[in-house]
Amino acid sequence: MSDDGPERKEFRDLATPDAAREAIASLDLEPEPERVPLAEARGRVLAERIDAALDVPGFDRASMDGYAVRARDTFGADEADPATLELVGEVHAGVEPELAVEPGTCAEISTGAVMPDGADAVVMVERTSQSGDVVEIRTSVAPGDHVMFAGADIAAGARALGPGTELTPREIGLLSALGADEVPVRGRPTVGVISTGDELVRPGEDLHSERGQIYDVNSYTVAAGVEEAGGEARLYPHAGDDYDEMERLLVEASEECDLVLSSGSTSASAVDVIYRVIEERGDLLLHGVAVKPGKPMLVGRVGESAYVGLPGYPVSALTIFRTFVAPAIREAAGKPEPRTATVEGNMAVRERYAEGRMRLMPAGLVDDAERNTLVYPVDKGSGATTSLVEADGVVVVGPDTDYLAEGERVEVQLFSPEVRPPSAFGAGEDDPALSRLLDRLERPRYLPVGSREGLRRLRDGVPDFAVTAGSAAREVDAVDLGGWTREWGLVVPADDPEGIEGVADLVDRDLRFVNRDANSGLRTSLGEVVADLAAERGVERRELVESIDGFDRSVRAHESPARRVLAGDADAGLGLRATAEKLGTGFVPLGEQEVRVRANPDRVGKPGVAELRERVGELDDVLEGLAGYGAT
């Protein structure tokens, strides 16, 4: 649909990933070096060698408090037979000496002071005694003792720091010593980020969901990645569906930046504009790379600027950015890849793959109890934004690989050098008390996939723990870490205008209902109540279910049905008393259910799981103010 423009250069074959890297490397993102104030130089990279322009110290300097002497005058002196010298004055740090030390004399001197003429050593104050103008020296010193000679630290002309040195506090210190208040550093490539989707709205602006608008995820994500890689990101305003404006912005960005990035638009017209600008003002080097995701990747040049088009799904955009673009930005900025940019681990599960092109597989990390890192695949191309925080990085899977075996050693290219595996990783029911509990853990990851799916994943051995609500259908070998109870029922509008009293009303009357999905423990408990009603009435459960308008209208999170009710889209929704209280709706109680936290037996010894167990054991604070909750 997006490849049929008549003016477009033809790219019959997908480029190899190596060809894509070479194309980007050929674009030359490297900006001119610049000079920055020393106070802003941390993290920058020296553009040239720095030789010392002066001696440090610039003078012979006393390195002890004591007396400046001629060493020869102290030869032979000791405790039993001290030398006696005449005191001729004192010299302080930061002051030019106005005296000279002639044979037989000495001068009081402070650490850091200039050695007066004639003196060639300092006697520590502890080995002397002074009485009026007479000083007894009870030790002998050699020339140079307790003196740092001019240039002894750094000599003028000496090589101090080499080109390519990354400036950390200690290098800032050396530059300070040399008196440098400006430092020649590698430039940071300026990277323009252009947002092209008609439906995209910048965060902070009003969102019109009815028009299909969504917030622009990629611009800020990619900009943050640019800054992290050592570039300077520049966000251009969103052009919406005004193609003239889009062209104008693209040209402006190419004039102002070393590299322009845009992320895949769903609109063929937007892609047309980008194509046209590149063709008219630059050169398209490649279109399409044999990699999943990222097949539609564009690489080219617009005027003096490089251009790379990224895919549209957030995880795909970040993946392609991480793999192909960030290394080029780092190279241009002169920054080495951070040591924490990759980690190694073993596949937690088997992952099949046989598509004949390189795959960049988004992956999550979890540590086992022995601190081995396990790697598991996430996001099967769903385009979900939540996958962004579920995935820690990318595993590169070669085109000839059919599968990754469970236990196979893989390298994960982290999305950020700051990414760390979660301290504890859980999956299962979503619950407001659980949210509070998670807040008290150091660095948890929790996937609210529902009780049933949580148990399935626990059984498969990936998460550390699962959280279930109600009766769990699945038998799983797990260690119970504790739990609580919650009151559940029907969330109805405030004051219950329809006078709903229970499930029978949903069956018998014409009411719009919103359910939770089949993985949710709430749905299981609702099913049980419906089954009881069917038994009471002597009918099939299925019959009652079919009479409830919306039983199959299921939504994902525990607040979602209540929010539908609040929005007037439904008369009743499955939910919690705590949610009804929070949102100020009415509530028809149907029962209490247990929420249990259940750990993978192999992970109980893991510090994060031990911490979780401890927090589950001290629930009073967590549950405070949550309506319908109780400790068990």
Added chain:
Amino acid sequence: MSDDGPERKEFRDLATPDAAREAIASLDLEPEPERVPLAEARGRVLAERIDAALDVPGFDRASMDGYAVRARDTFGADEADPATLELVGEVHAGVEPELAVEPGTCAEISTGAVMPDGADAVVMVERTSQSGDVVEIRTSVAPGDHVMFAGADIAAGARALGPGTELTPREIGLLSALGADEVPVRGRPTVGVISTGDELVRPGEDLHSERGQIYDVNSYTVAAGVEEAGGEARLYPHAGDDYDEMERLLVEASEECDLVLSSGSTSASAVDVIYRVIEERGDLLLHGVAVKPGKPMLVGRVGESAYVGLPGYPVSALTIFRTFVAPAIREAAGKPEPRTATVEGNMAVRERYAEGRMRLMPAGLVDDAERNTLVYPVDKGSGATTSLVEADGVVVVGPDTDYLAEGERVEVQLFSPEVRPPSAFGAGEDDPALSRLLDRLERPRYLPVGSREGLRRLRDGVPDFAVTAGSAAREVDAVDLGGWTREWGLVVPADDPEGIEGVADLVDRDLRFVNRDANSGLRTSLGEVVADLAAERGVERRELVESIDGFDRSVRAHESPARRVLAGDADAGLGLRATAEKLGTGFVPLGEQEVRVRANPDRVGKPGVAELRERVGELDDVLEGLAGYGAT
């Protein structure tokens, strides 16, 4: 000398390091949380949990280009028996649908567009064919196929990110999806840095060495450390020796900052001012810690602000900052210790220590050929600024440890998480061609300690290579990587006003000479020329040496004697033709000497050493324009 003020609180015993940590922890540096724009949130730490305030997507969204249908209308359709639907219009991304899909109809739809009323699935365009208003559907789809339902990605009310989460690009992405353009983050503690020495001058200002002034190293170093730890550094102007001004600045800083740091002044009066301000306006918690260095460390409170006084030597200041202060700043900012903050390695040499108090031993790192990290001690309290870049971090040695054995496993707390071991580590002669050669290596470390000392260190097994000039006295098992020749002699003023023609003039006439130190290969070659002259004259070498005024006046770097000559402080200095050309002085040639690069045989396989060997093999570029140099 600095403990006798009558108004001072008495601290008879040094505090333990743990007590010092507790005292600093008790000071509460944590600032209020703040809200920052999303574009500036990278690297910050969430102050509170973020729950989704909206569904993402906010509408049922097509996730493929194709046709929006009622799934029921496609049941049973396949290639052989397609379903036929009437096309009622199209829906684009970012536009509100103005149509409904009734039974038997369909609508063209783009990825990202709002599903029109009635439709519950999307058929991929590839499985359809359109002819006028009639669309053939050649596959059957289930309700929900290729549709992302409202809230399926993130549901309103769901827990999105927890408090304490460090914001990397992916979290920025999730916050974007939620429309957040401002983020509640932990505050960064404001840390004031005060400079107190009378003799200190800020980099960039004029330096009066004759008054004993030196550039202030610690202020910028500590400020960079503060920023790296997640604080915001504020440098206060230097008060010089105006104690009223110093008091005013200290009070001002304590009012503006969460923490005030000063580094040890050599002036007792400055310490007095700090004492008085703390006693009058705050509380002194401890003075003196049983740790080397850092014994004189001060911890207290001035008004609402915390105060820590650091030692004066740059390496000591950075060491105490790294060990005691940076962790407190990170804690206040909510930042975890970076994973690269420490490395483990084996001691390359035995190090004795028996002082009965904890020692923070500055240490350097070097990798062996098998990429094992070796650790060696540097800076024995010399106060040298160059030690800053020689040391990579600190090894904490317990008070009861008498020595660290060669090969013993130790942990090094790096001075910065960005610090990496050098790619190649050498020691020996200083030489301008070598400086250029080093510029071409990735991340070299080179200590210009002279040929003799370089060989000694090579023999002791710490550096990867040594560089020697002239004849090497020492027998060392080494692999020669190549070398070059350089012309050496006497550097004299331009046009040689004294008419110096050789060493005989230095012996026979009243000329002031500046020599290099005994480790320098230049000095060794000069010694040989003097010995030849002595043999020629039939006298003792010692006799000639004593006739040269300044033979023992030795300076550290290859340019230093020439600079003395240039400054008019000497009539001749030992040096290179290349130096004379560079500085525009005269030159009296005395000979040529070989410079050899010699590697530790065990390290020849190390990549950095292999790189060095390669560069030494391609010398033409390096030597270009260097007078008196030749390849060998």
